[in-house]
Amino acid sequence: MSLVPEDVNGITLCTGSLGAATENNLFDIADAAKGRIHFAHMRNIKVSGARDFSETAHPSECGDIDMYGILKKLLDNGFSGYVRPDHGRMIWGETGRYGYGLYDRALGACYIAGLYEAYLKHNGKDRPTIRSLELYER
Numbered sequence: 001m002s003l004v005p006e007d008v009n010g011i012t013l014c015t016g017s018l019g020a021a022t023e024n025n026l027f028d029i030a031d032a033a034k035g036r037i038h039f040a041h042m043r044n045i046k047v048s049g050a051r052d053f054s055e056t057a058h059p060s061e062c063g064d065i066d067m068y069g070i071l072k073k074l075l076d077n078g079f080s081g082y083v084r085p086d087h088g089r090m091i092w093g094e095t096g097r098y099g100y101g102l103y104d105r106a107l108g109a110c111y112i113a114g115l116y117e118a119y120l121k122h123n124g125k126d127r128p129t130i131r132s133l134e135l136y137e138r
Contacts, residue, residue, distance in 0.1 A: 001036055010036035013074070015065050016043035016086055020053045026070050034077040041086030042067060042112050055087055055099070058108040068115050075119055083116075085109050 001009055011033050018024050030037065044063035045053045056063040071083075085108025088101035096102070120126065 001033070007035065010038040012039040012041060013037045013070075014041040014043070014086060015067070015070055016041065016045050016053075016055060019045055019065050020047060020051065022047060022050070026065070027073050030070065030073045030077060037074065037077075037079055038081045040074060040079070040081065040083045042071065042083055042108065043086035055089060057089070057104065058085060058111045067111070068118070071112070071115050072119055075116075083112060085112060 001011075013026075013030060013033065015026060018029060019026055042058065044056045044058050044060065044065045044067055046056050046063045047053045058067060060067045060069075085105045087099045088104030088106075088108060090096065090098070090101040091104050094101050094103055
């Protein structure tokens with residue numbers, strides 16, 4: 001990012017892609033890219049070896065990503081971009097394009113919204129700062 005030191009030059013923080021490499025520390029990446037993260041893909045994974053992982057359900061207990069911790073880090077760093085649950089497993093007999101299960105992504109969106117509400121309440125805030133969750137205000 002130092003090659004183009006403009007705020008518009010940023011990244012999508014994808015917890016699944018970046019978290020799959022055990023040498024990556026998502027919290028350090030969030031700090032290094034503070035103010036330059038424009039979009040977040042929230043996905044939990046279970047790492048089973050070097051570059052070997054599987055996608056899991058979104059809750060932290062289901063994989064190796066501290067989902068609340070990374071959302072908290074983003075928000076503590078002033079993140080106000082868009083967040084979405086990244087990918088989804090095929091569950092409950094669903095069929096379709098692998099990695100894009102509708103039910104699992106819907107569960108993920110609800111889980112992330114719950115983490116966000118917990119963050120706001122814990123920090124005495126009552127107004128959303130993440131744009132994609134503003135729909136809950138209406």
